[in-house]
Amino acid sequence: MKMSKNKEKKFRVSYYKTFKEPATKTIIYVVLIGIGYAYLYxxxxxxxxxxMSVEDLVNPTVVWIPTKFTLDNFVRAWKVLEMPKALWNSVYTSAIPALAQSLITALIAYGLSRFEFPLKRFWIVLMLATFLIPTQVTLVTxxxxxxxxxxxxxxxATFLPAIFGQGIRSAIFILLYLNFFNMLPKAIDEAAEIxxxxxxxxxxxxxxxxxxxxIVTTFIFSLVWYWNETLLSGLLLGNKIKTLPLELRDFVVRYAVMFPTADGSAANRINEGIRMAATMITILPLLITYLFLQRQFVESLERTGITGE
Structure with missing residues (x-):
């Protein structure tokens, strides 16, 4: 009787390994491929x-691979975006506030983690309120x-909020640092004080x-959010300091001015290829930055526990 039970148990284990595990892995891979496709498409x-050229864009038989690669879309998009000037504006209006925000929010979180003071919980709740309240509500003020x-x-207008801990989504960075500092033993501080x-x-x-x-996690997220910000930047910076996303926002109007179609020719009309080229130019600096920092970024996500582990 015992032998039969043992055999039945071994059979169930082998059945699980043979059928259950491959099925589970297959489901996981299908879900991951589907999510990856939705993001990468x-x-x-x-x-x-x-x-793609205009001929390829209007040809229904051309789907993914162009019959002839052309760079004319990028040349025109480069001119309309005023790439050198807009790129420089984007770099210093994004990188400097992102770096300042990474350091200042760390200092604020360290104070919240290591020191006790009156109404500490109240100030933490008030800090969270700055993240929960939509940006549009405080836009006019x-x-x-x-x-x-x-x-x-x-x-x-961009630098000062970041320096004083009120940059874009600063509250979430303070919470990230706070969680990280709470994991560090206070014995380290006590030994240094001795x-x-x-x-x-x-x-x-x-x-x-x-x-x-x-810091790596905070800097990358802050850089991306400052880079893609158009609402506050367009309102506070105006037309004097135009970043790449702001230039992309006004791309259609500027293209019509720089490449008029008064002669009735379709050659100068804006097409989907030119729009995609302008968008590609706008996000390319962020993609290059991520390629250089992807290893540190993945490791930092694991160590800060942002994945929920």
């Missing part, structure tokens, strides 16, 4: 369309504030180097 479509301070149409280090020395000599994974 727009990017692949953008790349292929940007290299922000413009009135910066206009009163005469900071509109200047780079300080060696004579003050609070600020402990922060930038010990805590910041240990927080490199969180």
């Amino acid at each position: 727009p990017l692949l479509y953008m790349i292929t369309s940007s290299f 922000k413009y009135v504030l910066f206009s009163t301070l005469r900071l509109t149409d200047t780079i300080f 060696d004579g280090a003050n609070t600020f020395q402990i922060f930038y000599k010990i805590i910041l180097p240990l927080s490199l994974p969180a």
Whole structure:
């Protein structure tokens, strides 16, 4: 009787390994492929369309691979976007605030993690409210504030909020750092205090180097959000400092001005290939940045626990 039960148990285990595990893996792979396709399809479509000529775009038999690769779409998009100037504006209005936000939010989170003060929970809830309230609700008041301070149409409209911990989605970065600092034992701070280090020395000599994974995560997300921001940037920076996303927003109007079609020719009319080329130029710097930082980014996500592990 015992032998039969053991055989039945072994049979069930072998059945599970033979059928259940491959089926589970197949389902997981199908789901992952489907999700990957949903995310990659727009990017692949953008790349292929940007290299297509007008003849290929109107030819229903040409789907993915152009019959003849052309760079005319990129040449025209480059001119309309005013690429060198717009790229420089995008770089310094995104990279500098992202770096400042990464450091300032770390300092704020360190204070919340290591020190006790009156109404601490209230300030944390108030900080979360700045993230939960939609940007459109405070848009008018922000413009009135910066206009009163005469900071509109200047780079300080972007720099100052990041320096004072009120940059784009700063609250979520403070929470990320707070979770990371809470995992660090306070014995590290106590040992440094015994060696004579003050609070600020402990922060930038010990805590910041240990927080490199969180800093990388914060910087990349902050860079992407600052780069793609058009609502606040268009309102506060105006037409004096136009970034690539702002140029892309006005791309159709500017193209019509630079390449008029008064002669009735279809050669200068904007087409889907030119639109895709302009979009590709706009997101290309972010793709290059991610390619260089992808290893550090993946490792930082694992160490900061942002994946939920």
